[in-house]
Amino acid sequence: MSSIAELLAEARAASLEDAPLLLAHVLDRDRSWLFAWPEYRLSEPQLNRYLGLLERRRQGEPLAYLTGHREFWSLELEVNPAVLIPRPETELLVELALALDLPTRSRVLELGTGSGAIAIALASERPDWHITATDASTAALDVARRNARRHGLSRIRFTRGDWYHALQSGEGIHLIVSNPPYVRQDDPHLREDGLPWEPEQALAAGSDGLADLRAIIGQAPEHLLPGGWLLVEHGLDQGDAVRTLFGNAGFTQVSTRQDLGGRDRVTLGCYPPSP
């Protein structure tokens, strides 16, 4: 049977960058262990599992689906093909939400929670917020609930439904956040760059990519308290269109913020108190 040193040398020669992570995953160790024990020989089942995962990675399957986890906001989250793999850019939405001046016991709604990344990050920082997180997908909500439990945040309320239909009552909300699908249905990226592995329901949003943003922004005033905030993530070329949607819905203090790459990423606005 092959040793760790031999397998890593083969992977290096074939430029398979993620091989150490996959090997560490199969052995249930961290990467440093591999380098401390280069002569360790894998059992036959371990070797077969490693080679199977390596082949799937070679076919383009995202690393996070192969290892079953991804870090977001320094929190380890379970992911599987029922959920979008949380992106580092989305941490901007969390930062902006935390920077708002909101009451201690704010009611907060996350629409389209997927793995639960945003709701769990917010709950980990604001123990007093009453957070509801929704999704249309039962399978995604199962993952999100497990992630919340894993981080001891079982007070987040998870509910299923089509955007605001997931809510039971007309309780006023202080803050709505969402990273909805915003890719155009005919965008070639949906068939490239690893995206074909992620659920289409998490990515595609009609012919202009704005169908879900339109619904979320347009209906937000029915649910926000006066002075409440809406924050949405969107595509880098959608800033103008999204600000227009905020304006049409009656929002003030509308602005678009850029991610670390300098690209338009999140638009926010305040629903004004009545005069």
Ligand SMILES: C[S@@+](CC[C@H](N)C(=O)[O-])C[C@H]1O[C@@H](n2cnc3c(N)ncnc32)[C@H](O)[C@@H]1O
């Ligand atoms: C882009 S993913 C975001 C997931 C997660 N919030 C994140 O940032 O990693 C969008 C999520 O919206 C959900 N979704 C799509 N259409 C929906 C709808 N009509 N109502 C509620 N959720 C929906 C998808 O299932 C998916 O989990």
